[in-house]
Amino acid sequence: MANKWGIPIEVEKHVLSRDRCCVYCGVIFTKNNNSRKTKQSWEHIVNDIRINGTDNIALCCISCNASKGCKSLEDWLKSKYCKDKGITKDTVAFVVKEAIKNKPELK
Numbered sequence: 001m002a003n004k005w006g007i008p009i010e011v012e013k014h015v016l017s018r019d020r021c022c023v024y025c026g027v028i029f030t031k032n033n034n035s036r037k038t039k040q041s042w043e044h045i046v047n048d049i050r051i052n053g054t055d056n057i058a059l060c061c062i063s064c065n066a067s068k069g070c071k072s073l074e075d076w077l078k079s080k081y082c083k084d085k086g087i088t089k090d091t092v093a094f095v096v097k098e099a100i101k102n103k104p105e106l107k
Contacts, residue, residue, distance in 0.1 A: 005042050007052050015042075019059035023093035024068075025085050027061050036062040045073060045099040048106065056104035058095050073100065 001009045021028045023043065030038040043060040044051065047070055060068075067081040073096070076082060077089055089100055 002052075006049065007042065007057055011052055011054050011057050014054050015057050015059060018054075018095070019093070021093075022061040022064055023058040023096050024060050024064040024082075024087050026091070026093075029059070029061070041065045043068075045096055046104050047072065050106050051104050053104060053107070055095070055099060055102075058093070 003009065003012050007015075019040075022040075023045075027038055029040045039062050040059045041062045043058045043065055045056050045058055048056075064081075064087075067079065068076045071079070077087065082088070089097065092100075
């Protein structure tokens with residue numbers, strides 16, 4: 001069973017409990033979702049929709065997701081957006097640091 005984005009339900013549950021803030025910029029998600037900056041969105045750390053494990057699925061804010069788009073994580077971390085926001089490989093959440101060290105792959 002999967003959600004409407006094809007993410008397995010068990011992965012969705014794990015990620016929802018793990019990621020309480022954006023895995024990139026750290027903004028805390030709000031329940032009212034009035035602001036795009038504090039609204040959560042599903043993210044594939046490695047841009048491959050077939051890799052749907054907890055090592056590649058995360059929650060990030062809509063701003064970071066829109067900025068990253070289809071860029072590789074490595075390229076996006078060099079972008080003006082990340083530089084302006086102080087987002088680096090050292091400031092991202094643990095799950096992203098792990099994906100940098102051990103790139104998630106299709107199993």
